[in-house]
Amino acid sequence: xxxxxxxxxxxxNSISKRLANRSLHLKYLxxxxxxxxxxxxxxxxxxxxxxxxxxxxxxxxxxxxEFLKKDPxxxxxxxxxxxxxxxxRVF
Numbered sequence: 020x021x022x023x024x025x026x027x028x029x030x031x032n033s034i035s036k037r038l039a040n041r042s043l044h045l046k047y048l049x050x051x052x053x054x055x056x057x058x059x060x061x062x063x064x065x066x067x068x069x070x071x072x073x074x075x076x077x078x079x080x081x082x083x084x085e086f087l088k089k090d091p092x093x094x095x096x097x098x099x100x101x102x103x104x105x106x107x108r109v110f
Contacts (some may be wrong), residue, residue, distance in 0.1 A: 022056065023083055024106040025073040027092070030099045037068055043091035051075065051086075056108070070098075074106060 029037060048058055054076045060068035071092070077083040080103060087093055087101065 020076045020078060021080075022074065022076050022106045022108060023080065024104050025075060025083075025087065026061075026070070026100075026102045026104075027073075027098045028061070028070040028100045029068065029097055033097055034067060036095055036097050037092070040091045040095045040097065047090055048073075074108075 048055055056074040056076065058071065058073045061070035061072060063069040075083060077086070083103060087103075092098065093101075
């Protein structure tokens with residue numbers, strides 16, 4: 020099992036789209052159970068979400084990409100970019 024950090028940046032002026040899909044997104048992430056190490060929004064200077072960070076254990080990057088494509092935020096076309104990197108937890 021590999022650990023990945025996923026960095027998603029929202030499209031501009033998309034807070035209403037984010038809020039409209041938030042509960043479905045959270046429910047979807049909960050399906051990961053112990054695979055999900057950490058998740059939360061990236062905030063702008065006003066304290067509003069402008070993206071998301073996920074740290075997830077997954078078999079491989081391809082399987083993770085398949086999972087992420089079905090996320091309600093991705094299906095709503097919320098993100099301007101999604102970056103996936105291998106991650107090593109030290110602390």
